[in-house]
Amino acid sequence: MMNFEINPNIQRKLHASQLGTNCMRRLFFRSIGMKEKVSDKAIRRMDVGNAIEPVAVEWLKRDGYEVWYGDSERGRDFELHVGDGVITGRIDILLVQGLRGVVYDIKTVDLQNAYKLRKETVEELMQSHKDYIIQINLYVYALLREDINKLTAGRVEDICDRECGLVVVSREMCDYGLREFEYNESVIREALEKAKKVFSVKNVEDFIELPIDERECKWCGFTDICNK
Numbered sequence: 001m002m003n004f005e006i007n008p009n010i011q012r013k014l015h016a017s018q019l020g021t022n023c024m025r026r027l028f029f030r031s032i033g034m035k036e037k038v039s040d041k042a043i044r045r046m047d048v049g050n051a052i053e054p055v056a057v058e059w060l061k062r063d064g065y066e067v068w069y070g071d072s073e074r075g076r077d078f079e080l081h082v083g084d085g086v087i088t089g090r091i092d093i094l095l096v097q098g099l100r101g102v103v104y105d106i107k108t109v110d111l112q113n114a115y116k117l118r119k120e121t122v123e124e125l126m127q128s129h130k131d132y133i134i135q136i137n138l139y140v141y142a143l144l145r146e147d148i149n150k151l152t153a154g155r156v157e158d159i160c161d162r163e164c165g166l167v168v169v170s171r172e173m174c175d176y177g178l179r180e181f182e183y184n185e186s187v188i189r190e191a192l193e194k195a196k197k198v199f200s201v202k203n204v205e206d207f208i209e210l211p212i213d214e215r216e217c218k219w220c221g222f223t224d225i226c227n228k
């Protein structure tokens, strides 16, 4: 049957970047803090992304942008309380243009995905990169609810706009492009409902009823405990 236990007292938590996952069972495992197996290659890819982030900030500054960067010294995680759990996240950067501050997340990707992220419509990106769209919209949603100065350690005035975007860095080409999006409330509604459902699981019966998405099994690190 199930080779794990559901502890009703554990704080349920998901990161904003995880809510693009379709398989609710996979989200549930993450929400109770179970460690997902990740390949060495995927870890190395994340390491490269983390290493490039401050470099991309320097590129932006060199190109004349005023940048607030939410690194470990300046940023602070936000917490959105949803049902019986919490969605967390941290703003990567705000690009300050006059009285506007637009929230961006830095994504380091291969050439093909860089092209898609810069050129595809939002509807197409909701198929190919749904996780990024949900994540960046949740960042704006969090900023609209929290004092921005608390999240940015007092470095930025209350200038956040209802827009968001991605700094798309291409690994191969060593360049970047900006892609902006309108803040989308229906994306937020869907993400919050999903989180609420996952956080509400209290027992085996609730767990079994969670909808799964077998298309994600080939990337999933919970295959050995899932028993689907």
Ligand code: SF4
Pocket: 023, 024, 025, 026, 212, 213, 214, 216, 217, 220, 221, 222, 223, 226, 227, 228
């Ligand atoms: S193995 Fe498949 S069904 Fe099970 S949690 Fe992972 S993605 Fe979902």
